[in-house]
Each structure stands twice: as C-alpha cells, then as structure tokens.
Amino acid sequence: MSAAPFAPAHSPFAESPAVREAAALARTGERLDRAAAETLYYGASLHTLAALAHAMRLRLHPEPVVTYVGDRNINYSNVCVCACRFCAFFRAPGDPEGYVISREDMAQKIDETLRLGGTQILLQGGHHPDLPLEWYEDLLRWLRERWPGLHIHAFSPPEIFFWSRRFGLPVPEVLRRLKDAGLHSVPGGGAEILSTEVRARVSPNKCTAEEWLMVMEEAHKLGMKTTATMMFGHEEEPRHRLDHLFAVRELQDRSHGFTAFIPWTFQPAHTRIDCPTLPAPAYLRLLAVSRLVLDNVPNIQSSWVTMGPQVAQLALFYGANDFGSLMIEENVVAAAGVSYHLTRREIHKIIRAAGFTPVQRLMDYTPVQPQPEENA
Template identity: 35%
Template sequence: MTTLLKKLENKERIDDELAYKLYDLDLFTLAKYAHEKRFSLHGKKVYFNANRHINPTNICADTCKFCAFSAHRKNPNPYFMSHEEIMQIVDETIQRGTKEVHIVSAHNKDCSWQWYLEIFKMIKDKYPQLHVKAMTAAEIDFLKRRFGLEYEDTIEKMIEYGVDSMPGGGAEIFDETVRIKICKGKVSSENWLKIHKLWHKKGRQSNATMLFGHIEQKAHRIDHMLRLRRLQDETKGFNAFIPLVWQKDNSFLDVKHQLDSEEILKTIAIARIVLDNINNIKAYWATMGLNLAMVAQEFGANDLDGTIEKESIQSAGGAKSARGTKLDTFIELIKTSNLIPVERDSLYNELKVYA
C-alpha cells in the first residue's frame, strides 16, 4: 500500500498490479488524488451538451439478463420506428437547439441493415450541422452476425452515411466469465475493443462505457479499465469514459440491492486515477441521478452528459431519467456547486462558458 500511495502522491501511472489495490483505499484518499487529476485537466469546469436520445426499436435478438429495455416478458411492449417517425423526432428536437442525436437500437433481426444505416444519411442530408452519434460496437457485431457484414464494411458505411462518432454501449464488463452470465451471445470483449480500434484507425472518436453494480467483482472493473487504457495508449481515440450504474428493476439478474453512493463514487475516482490517458470521466446522471452526479464532480468526474430529452434504456430499469432534463437545470446545479458550467459539443469543444 505504501508503494501505491507513493505513486499517487508523485502523480505516476498506477501499474496493472497496483491498480487492483485501489479499492482498498478509503473514499476520501481516492477522492483527493482523483480530484487533483480532474482539476489539473479541467479546473472547475463541468461539461454538458444539448442532445437527444433516440432508440428506434426495442425488439432484440439478444437476451441480456441485465437489460430491462428490450421487449420480453417483463417488457411486453415491443415497438419499431420507421425512418419517417425518426425524422419527425429529429425535426422537432432541432427546433429546441439540440446539437447531437444519440441513436442506439436493440438488435432487431427483422430489420434490414439499410434500416439501421440509411437513417443517418437522411439526418445529415437535412441537418449537416447536427452531430450524429450512433451504432454501438454491439450493433456493428449484430450486423455481422445477421447479414455477414464485416466490421470494416459497416464502419465504412457509417462514415459514408454521416455518423460522426460512436457511443460506448455494449462494453458492459469485459470479463468473459461475467459476460457468459449476463449477455451471452452478444459482442465479445475482444471484438468490442477491435471494433473501436478499427473506428479509431479511421481518425474517428468514440466513448467507452462500463456497466457496474450487478454480479461483477471489483477486480472485474479494474480489468475493464486497464483494457481500455491499453487501447487508448495505442489509438488515442476515446473521448470519454462512462461508468454506468446498473439499474436492477425488471432485469433477470438475482441482485437484491443497488450499489450505495460510496461504492459509486469510489468507482468514479478510481476511473479518473487509472484512466490517465482519457481526458473525460462522465458521471452519467441518467443512471446515478443528478444529485449524485454533481457530487461526483468532486470525485474525479468532469461531465454530466446532456439534456437527453427522452431516455428509454435506463428508465426501463428503474432510473428516473425518462423525460431528460433542462439546460437551465444543469447550469443552476453547477453554479450552486461553485463550479463552472460549460456547454460542449460532442467532441468536447467548448461552445459556451456560463461564468
């Protein structure tokens, strides 16, 4: 432990072996070093954006046990949007100043690959200034399984049709013994990392997530972060790391309790310490609530995500995020916390500082 504390004090990279000991430290020791790193990168700034989440279908060929969003016996309300319906949402949200659409679908075997991809071209043709963040690695893997599209081919089509950046979904927990239990058949950890590497090689950026608080162990979280760190050393393509707090309602996992706030904040702080090569750590308010997400800004996080407007995936599991939040709410919460609200674009360019 002495060696670990010395490295933290000297602001040295925590090597793989020592990283597994970080959870042994108390919360406020972790907070001290995480906040120092956060402050050196971002000062008192807290980032957010004006975005709209669109989930075009919840009909899914995969049966992930942690998921409450896909249509199954606990969610007997399957839906499917046409391109025209999606465009109507985009038309409406653009009038409210939205600068990003975040489009993630379930894996609907009855849809063509054109349905998945051609909507992006429709959006960009009409609104070239709008940032399109779309197609998780899990969706790209599904298109290969369903239609035989090689990863490289799908990525080429994404770029051709107007996708600007990739979201980080589908990562869950990289450990395959856990994946067999919670998302067997979905994209493997190896292929998730491969897909993002291919995307980065095209000069494009993406996010990375980690779903925690279900059946995984602390060591699995550290392993997950270390794998991301190694890829980031190689490609420099990750914009942000997003630790997603798992929502237990309506799932098929036998987990009695949600994580407590201390464990969530510890994980945020450890992420900031371990992922020294990823600039942004997001406290995703849709999974942890706005109040705890604000507290997390003192424990290494520097971002809240965005206004979202409509959120379907986390709220299906019990999160209080279905109707998004307002831009003014972010600004007020950040200012009352003696921090500086900064509206950003999807690639973390600053658009407006609310000093």
C-alpha cells in the same frame, strides 16, 4: 456477485503503508500499474480516493469548467434477439410491444431537440434480425441531408458486430459504410463489463469483450471518435471492473480514440438479475479509480441519469469533469424503474452550486455557443 474485498480505513491516518505508497504514486502523476490500482480500489479511504482523483482532474482540466452535451437518446427499435439478462427494455421478435420508429416520429424528436438547443442525437436499438444494413445507411443519409448540422452519435459495438455477422461483412467494412452514409461517432454502449467470463453469464448472445474492443479499435482507425462505458454492480466481481479499466487504457494507448469514460451502476428492477443496487459510495469509489487509472482518457462523465443529481454533483469532486448529457429523452434506464429529468437550467444550477462554470459542448468537447437556460 461475490462480496467486494473492500476494507477501507476510517481515517486517512490509519491507511496501510501500501495504500500510502500507491497514493504517493497517484499524487505525483505516475501511471498506476495493476497492483497499485488494486491497492487503492480495495484499501484506500473514500476521502483519499476523492482527493487523488480530484487532483488529477485539476491537472488535466485546471479551468473551473464542467461540460455537458445537449442531446437526445432516440431508441430506433426495441426488438432484439440478444435477451440480455440485465435489460428491461428489449422485446423479442414478434412481441406485440416491439417497434421500429417511423421517420415522422424521429423527425419530431429531432426538431424538438434542436429547438431546445441540442446539437446531437444518440441513436441506439436492439439487435433486430430483420432490418438490412441498407436500412441503417438510408436512415443516416436522410438524417445528414435533412439536418446537416446535427451530430450523429450512433449505434454501439455490439450492434455493429451483430451486423457484421448477420450480413457476412468484415467489421471495418460495416463501419466504413456507416461512416460514408453519415455516422460521425460511436457511443460506448454495450460494454457492460469487459470480461468475456462475465458477459457469458449476463449477455451470452452479445459480442465478447475482445470483439467490443476490436470494433472500437477499427472505428478509431477510420478516424472516428468514440466513448467507453461501464455498467457495474451485477454479476461481476471488483477484479473484473479493474480488468475493464485496464482494457480500455490499453486500447487507448494504441488508438487514442476515446473522448470520455462513463461508468454507472446497474439498475436491477424489471430485469432477470436479482441483486441489490450498489450505493452511492461504491459508485464514487469506482469513478475515482477510473480517473486515476485512465490517465490517457481526457474526460470522465458523471451519471445523473442513473445516480440522480446530488450524487452526480458530488462526482465532480471524485474525478469527473463532465456532467454527461441534457438527455432530453432516455428509455433504457427508465425501463428499469429509474427516471430522473433535468432541464438545462437545473444542470447549470447544479454545476454552479459546485463552484464550476457550465459549458455546453460537442461530442469532441469543442464548446458551443451558450444556450438560453430557459430553452430546456
């Protein structure tokens, strides 16, 4: 990754006329074009970005509330043919450490999630070459029938595109079949950086940026809500991160299907990409610019799973209005050597210490009945 072109001023008073002009646009709520976004991302002080992003967050969400969802990330399989260089979780087909979860194990995980006040499961796995589409449909029907109140937030655009190619079906048909079987919404996983140039280096066997966006647009056409993500700080350049933000904004203008945007920094341990982990200021800078650029995406999530609770709390003043997930289980980031865990009580304490009221929500941001803090 080339050096970031950042030269932020040490004081707001020292910022250039271009930065002050771009900041004035953001302060009045005008939509930022690419030039203004570049000016702020590359040149504004971190304090200026925080002030602008937090002000926009308060315009969109003036209530003193920070939301989070009670869910569990269940990785149904780690078998994958993609062999992405940034992934420490996958196992190649035939690897003795490869697995496909049993219904019994999944049932135990779901029952525990519900006991802990969860309302949702996030299902994701690798690109398994041997599981037929019917396996996924049967799984969804079983989940829907056994736990009718459970929200199924599952699979990702790369998985869905892989099945489209694997089974010779159009993407809309794959999505329709999954929705009919019980899929409620699609998570934004597998986005990494929405630049085909970058993806060709770090994940050459996965769908392109254009294909990722196409899957999401087709899901939105079917009335499904989705999220968008960004994993940054590997082999992209800062301009690619802005490409990503503007691609998400452009699609959202057309389809209005993204409920939230979630960026996090790449965790390099045990992967095949050798680079330093980006520091907290780089994460906060990108988060703030995300809030300013994505004026049509209602929610920005902080990422305590990768950044830790203190930085995630600070992110609540850099544009984030959501604390992500209770995340009863997480395996992919943990495989890269990062393992944070927070109980519901701890999440509430962190949010309250920042001056906000914690509110548990559903995927569509509808509040749910408050859960006892001692449950999780």
